[in-house]
Amino acid sequence: xxxxxxxxxxxxxxxxxxxxxxxxxxxxxxxxxxxxxxxxxxxxxxxxxxxxxxxxxxxxxxxxxxxxxxxxxxxxxxxxxxxxxxxxxxxxxxxxxxxxxxxxxxxxxxxxxxxxxxxxxxxxxxxxxxxxxxxxxxxxxxxxxxxxxxxxxxxxxxxxxxxxxxxxxxxxxxxxxxx
Amino acid sequence: xxxxxxxxxxxxxxxxxxxxxxxxxxxxxxxxxxxxxxxxxxxxxxxxxxxxxxxxxxxxxxxxxxxxxxxxxxxxxxxxxxxxxxxxxxxxxxxxxxxxxxxxxxxxxxxxxxxxxxxxxxxxxxxxxxxxxxxxxxxxxxxxxxxxxxxxxxxxxxxxxxxxxxxxxxxxxxxxxxxxxxxxxxxxxxxxxxxxxxxxxxxxxxxxxxxxxxxxxxxxxxxxxxxxxxxxxxxxxxxxxxxxxxxxxxxxxxxxxxxxxxxxxxxxxxxxxxxxxxxxxxxxxxxxxxxxxxxxxxxxxxxxxxxxxxxxxxxxxxxxxxxxxxxxxxxxxxxxxxxxxxxxxxxxxxxxxxxxxxxxxxxxxxxxxxxxxxxxxxxxxxxxxxxxxxxxxxxxxxxxxxxxxxxxxxxxxxxxxxxxxxxxxxxxxxxxxxxxxxxxx
Numbered sequence: 226x227x228x229x230x231x232x233x234x235x236x237x238x239x240x241x242x243x244x245x246x247x248x249x250x251x252x253x254x255x256x257x258x259x260x261x262x263x264x265x266x267x268x269x270x271x272x273x274x275x276x277x278x279x280x281x282x283x284x285x286x287x288x289x290x291x292x293x294x295x296x297x298x299x300x301x302x303x304x305x306x307x308x309x310x311x312x313x314x315x316x317x318x319x320x321x322x323x324x325x326x327x328x329x330x331x332x333x334x335x336x337x338x339x340x341x342x343x344x345x346x347x348x349x350x351x352x353x354x355x356x357x358x359x360x361x362x363x364x365x366x367x368x369x370x371x372x373x374x375x376x377x378x379x380x381x382x383x384x385x386x387x388x389x390x391x392x393x394x395x396x397x398x399x400x401x402x403x404x
Numbered sequence: 405x406x407x408x409x410x411x412x413x414x415x416x417x418x419x420x421x422x423x424x425x426x427x428x429x430x431x432x433x434x435x436x437x438x439x440x441x442x443x444x445x446x447x448x449x450x451x452x453x454x455x456x457x458x459x460x461x462x463x464x465x466x467x468x469x470x471x472x473x474x475x476x477x478x479x480x481x482x483x484x485x486x487x488x489x490x491x492x493x494x495x496x497x498x499x500x501x502x503x504x505x506x507x508x509x510x511x512x513x514x515x516x517x518x519x520x521x522x523x524x525x526x527x528x529x530x531x532x533x534x535x536x537x538x539x540x541x542x543x544x545x546x547x548x549x550x551x552x553x554x555x556x557x558x559x560x561x562x563x564x565x566x567x568x569x570x571x572x573x574x575x576x577x578x579x580x581x582x583x584x585x586x587x588x589x590x591x592x593x594x595x596x597x598x599x600x601x602x603x604x605x606x607x608x609x610x611x612x613x614x615x616x617x618x619x620x621x622x623x624x625x626x627x628x629x630x631x632x633x634x635x636x637x638x639x640x641x642x643x644x645x646x647x648x649x650x651x652x653x654x655x656x657x658x659x660x661x662x663x664x665x666x667x668x669x670x671x672x673x674x675x676x677x678x679x680x681x682x683x684x685x686x687x688x689x690x691x692x693x694x695x696x697x698x699x700x701x702x703x704x705x706x707x708x709x710x711x712x713x714x715x716x717x718x719x720x721x722x723x724x725x726x727x728x729x730x731x732x733x734x735x736x737x738x739x740x741x742x743x744x745x746x747x748x749x750x751x752x753x754x755x756x757x758x759x760x761x762x763x764x765x766x767x768x769x770x771x772x773x774x775x776x777x778x779x780x781x782x783x784x785x786x787x788x789x790x791x792x793x794x795x796x797x798x799x800x801x802x803x804x805x806x807x808x809x810x811x812x813x814x815x816x817x818x819x820x821x822x823x824x825x826x827x828x829x830x831x832x833x834x835x836x837x838x839x840x841x842x843x844x845x
Contacts, residue, residue, distance in 0.1 A: 264577070367409065
């Protein structure tokens with residue numbers, strides 16, 4: 226049996242095509258505060274919910290890579306300037322070819338670390354306090370979860386009807402209002 | 405993946421977790437025993453100094469650096485399989501990439517031991533990293549050894565992040581099938597992952613960026629390792645051929661190690677629905693390609709040494725093939741160039757025994773390749789008066805064996821506590837549960 230919180234209806238689907246239809250019909254009915262839980266990423270779900278909008282994680286990545294590249298080259302240059310060795314044959318103190326390796330490695334390292342920060346921030350990890358209805362163990366196995374949040378009491382019957390029509394196998398929440 | 409369901413995937417992949425058999429415990433015990441022996445040998449070296457190693461002027465790089473390069477090379481296949489093949493949307497990567505990534509992490513952890521062991525005073529190894537210090541002493545960023553520190557530590561960090569991020573959804577699947585303290589531990593490890601649409605959206609974007617970052621690292625790390633040698637004036641090392649030659653060798657040895665590890669695992673855990681001869685045949689073909697590049701590189705470096713008309717250069721290559729280290733050279737050529745040709749025969753590369761045995765030879769051959777490069781060039785430098793014959797001591801062999809115990813211990817523990825096949829990604833390949841299909845039945 227799945228759980229729910231006030232103002233929410235929770236449902237479980239055993240089939241992906243039913244879930245997709247359910248999301249579509251709910252959106253067309255004006256319910257957009259949805260949380261979908263799935264055992265694997267599905268493009269059908271992302272397309273319906275985000276309409277192709279790219280994730281902002283990419284800005285973390287770009288910032289990290291630029292910061293890393295700049296700081297890598299700067300650290301290598303400043304340390305050599307700090308201890309200026311007299312190098313024969315006119316070789317430069319700040320050597321671009323020699324510092325390319327450090328610059329590249331720092332770009333990759335910082336790009337990755339910032340992407341990790343972006344991922345954690347945007348996914349709101351660690352997510353130990355997520356609403357109880359998305360914690361059903363079936364959702365990491367072979368079922369899909371669909372939670373409709375922010376519902377008024379008057380919406381409950383309509384939402385439950387849509388869920389039932391589209392093949393939800395399990396539902397919970399907002400029962401009292403319509404008992 | 406025909407006929408598989410989401411539920412079956414979860415069940416099959418999580419089946420081997422947590423229930424150690426007597427054979428498993430025996431294998432783990434063997435790895436720990438090897439590690440303990442290696443630890444004892446290192447203790448002997450720490451107590452008595454580097455004199456217990458077989459170093460003698462001018463040979464101050466030996467088994468430790470050979471084994472360091474060997475392990476870094478082994479660490480290549482995991483990221484190649486997980487990152488590059490991910491970007492190419494190669495379907496055969498999915499079943500094997502998790503174990504290959506784990507192998508990468510543990511191989512780099514094994515490699516990371518050796519610079520500290522090699523410098524003797526391991527407690528000063530942190531001097532390799534730049535840190536603000538009272539005397540304003542800084543590393544020389546123009547040194548290839550410094551590049552190597554950055555390259556290997558970046559590779560380790562990025563590979564570990566990539567590995568961990570890939571594991572998060574699967575750790576959540578383990579959490580949902582456990583109870584009590586174990587469940588709590590997996591909940592923490594999975595960062596409370598729930599697989600919501602929001603989480604998957606950002607996860608997939610970030611995963612792509614991690615793969616994009618890891619991809620150039622596959623090529624750069626062993627290029628930088630090769631510059632440890634190629635930037636020196638030592639005959640036999642000072643060559644522009646080294647970066648591609650080292651990268652090809654690393655992928656060759658790494659893919660062979662994946663075969664060595666996964667063939668027994670597949671059989672023991674009955675994972676043939678997920679990892680089977682189709683995957684292994686692709687790995688074998690990858691080895692055939694990189695092995696051909698490697699054989700070509702061996703030929704080219706000898707030919708260029710001959711064609712250069714440089715007596716020192718040709719002298720070292722003649723010495724490698726016909727001198728004191730001819731047995732090393734023969735082992736290398738036999739294991740890396742001749743024996744892998746057996747995989748051109750379809751029946752051999754499509755048999756588990758054929759795959760396993762040839763992959764073992766490649767592992768041996770690739771260790772000897774690095775030994776051949778390092779020992780022969782240093783033992784036979786420009787001044788004939790300094791020529792020596794380097795022989796490793798029992799302490800060096802012991803530490804090298806200990807590194808295999810270290811690597812094996814982590815890998816053997818990994819297969820019992822983490823899903824060794826990527827559950828969420830396998831489900832992407834499986835046909836999702838559809839009402840349409842049920843109606844058609």
